[in-house]
Amino acid sequence: xxxxxxxxxxxxxxxxxxxxxxxxxxxxxxxxxxxxxxxxxxxxxxxxxxxxxxxxxxxxxxxxxxxxxxxxxxxxxxxxxxxxxxxxxxxxxxxxxxxxxxxxxxxxxxxxxxxxxxxxxxxxxxxxxxxxxxxxxxxxxxxxxxxxxxxxxxxxxxxxxxxxxxxxxxxxxxxxxxxxxxxxxxxxxxxxxxxxxxxxxxxxxxxxxxxxxxxxxxxxxxxxxxx
Ligand code: DX5
Ligand code: ZN
Numbered sequence: 001x002x003x004x005x006x007x008x009x010x011x012x013x014x015x016x017x018x019x020x021x022x023x024x025x026x027x028x029x030x031x032x033x034x035x036x037x038x039x040x041x042x043x044x045x046x047x048x049x050x051x052x053x054x055x056x057x058x059x060x061x062x063x064x065x066x067x068x069x070x071x072x073x074x075x076x077x078x079x080x081x082x083x084x085x086x087x088x089x090x091x092x093x094x095x096x097x098x099x100x101x102x103x104x105x106x107x108x109x110x111x112x113x114x115x116x117x118x119x120x121x122x123x124x125x126x127x128x129x130x131x132x133x134x135x136x137x138x139x140x141x142x143x144x145x146x147x148x149x150x151x152x153x154x155x156x157x158x159x160x161x162x163x164x165x166x167x168x169x170x171x172x173x174x175x176x177x178x179x180x181x182x183x184x185x186x187x188x189x190x191x192x193x194x195x196x197x198x199x200x201x202x203x204x205x206x207x208x209x210x211x212x213x214x215x216x217x218x219x220x221x222x223x224x225x226x227x
Contacts, residue, residue, distance in 0.1 A: 013039040017207030027067035036218035040072035047079035051155035058088035065093025090120040098125025152186030161187030166199040173200030
């Protein structure tokens with residue numbers, strides 16, 4: 001297992017969201033972003049039901065893993081029935097699988113799903129959407145390897161950052177142990193990354209801020225995002 005996310009980083013880690021990459025040249029773009037200094041790859045899975053968009057499935061994840069076997073794959077499941085996809089993505093090389101608190105009926109349901117992911121030998125993440133009260137996730141924080149706070153309403157890349165979610169990071173951060181990470185996703189770029197870092201986030205997802213720019217700028221952008 002790849003333990004990249006289990007030790008506290010000195011500087012925030014940068015996770016390019018491949019949703020914004022050129023799918024016809026996916027492995028090239030992904031490799032170039034890692035060569036530019038990014039730490040891991042964020043893989044957005046959308047089912048057209050939990051969010052109003054479709055993105056990619058386990059086969060694509062498997063191909064990416066085959067092309068870049070050393071790349072850490074942080075798989076964000078924006079799906080209504082995550083349990084149906086844990087094993088397919090674990091088999092496809094996911095290092096971490098995160099699912100949304102909004103699809104869980106209860107705290108116990110979230111803990112049970114977490115246990116299923118752990119039993120597959122994969123790291124666990126719980127995700128919270130902007131409109132959802134942070135109180136829903138606080139009692140669960142101890143169970144997961146990572147807490148992901150959405151800073152846009154999920155479904156599309158390139159949306160505007162919602163600054164009100166920073167307060168969630170400030171509430172969650174003091175509860176985390178050194179091996180647990182706090183990730184933020186949506187609208188992160190040079191203008192918003194400093195606010196996220198200040199609020200305690202240590203994994204920053206960035207899609208359009210990286211892949212939306214020419215490749216020769218990526219190392220400079222990654223450096224700027226890291227703060
Ligand atoms: C939103 C996704 C994000 C998205 C981020 O549904 O979860 O990961 O790709 O894209 P940017 O960085 O462009 O907001
Ligand atoms: Zn995401």
